Amino acid sequence: MWTLDELLERVSSALTAEYSGAPNGRVRDVPDRRAVRWYATTGLVDRPSAMRGRTALYERRHLLQLVAVKRLQSEGRTLSEIQAALAGVTDRKLAAIAKVPDGLLETEAAPQEAARPRFWAEPVAAPAQTPQAPAVPLNGVALSGGAVVLVPGTPTPADLADIAAAAQPLLDLLAARGLLNEREQS
Incomplete structure (x- = not known):
């Protein structure tokens, strides 16, 4: 999983190959943070996969979706046309549209934070009993x-x-x- 900034770095790297940019100059070549949030709000891109505190985390599909959106925009399509074209599309079809190099799709195994114990959800353990001190109410x-x-x-x-x-x-x-x-x- 990637943070939004890490995702945008990958999108930028993926678009360096076979990407001419937007034809009319009114559209950014690479989406910014605000655009990604807007795309998620409108359903053009899936919502973040997870949250780590207040940090949204994104996965492979998000990368494919963003690159596919930009590639389709470079063909002159509007966002509403792109949304209709990408609705319900499989990862395989997204990959064919996005043409993201395999190296960018791989996620580095981030060190997992140790899960904090949920002490409030555990039943209260009875105090250890010793043969010398049996439990007395x-x-x-x-x-x-x-x-x-x-x-x-x-x-x-x-x-x-x-x-x-x-x-x-x-x-x-x-x-x-x-x-x-x-x-x-x-």
């Missing part, structure tokens, strides 16, 4: 001021009262530092 015990203490297992009502009494010095410290929700303090 945690339960939250609500305290005054909006504080919550996590405890392993499920506490009984008696445990809840004892935990609240034992946590009182911690709650006093948190309240003194303004770290509790004042509306929930009892």
Whole structure:
């Protein structure tokens, strides 16, 4: 795949052979970036094959289409005539019209960027279990001021009262530092 600038370099190279240019001088000999975007918008040339960020990427067929358009324009055809002539045409027929040297059609194997892991799409893995520490469910015990203490297992009502009494010095410290929700303090 090529960026738009790389594609245009190849188009220019392909048109150096057997190309007389536009007969009336009103048409550019080689399309510019704006023309390629216009051609894609109007359907004269396929839309980019892929995007890398905001960079459009083009392939062999785009090269054939652009060179074929320019060769047909050099014969005096209008864009609407060219669009009708190239609609649904195969790559083989495009290649016959475009006459692009084989060396320009080859793509260099660009180094592939390593795919970034899609961590958000993967299921959350359970923490590794060790024989010494089996998984124990945690339960939250609500305290005054909006504080919550996590405890392993499920506490009984008696445990809840004892935990609240034992946590009182911690709650006093948190309240003194303004770290509790004042509306929930009892």
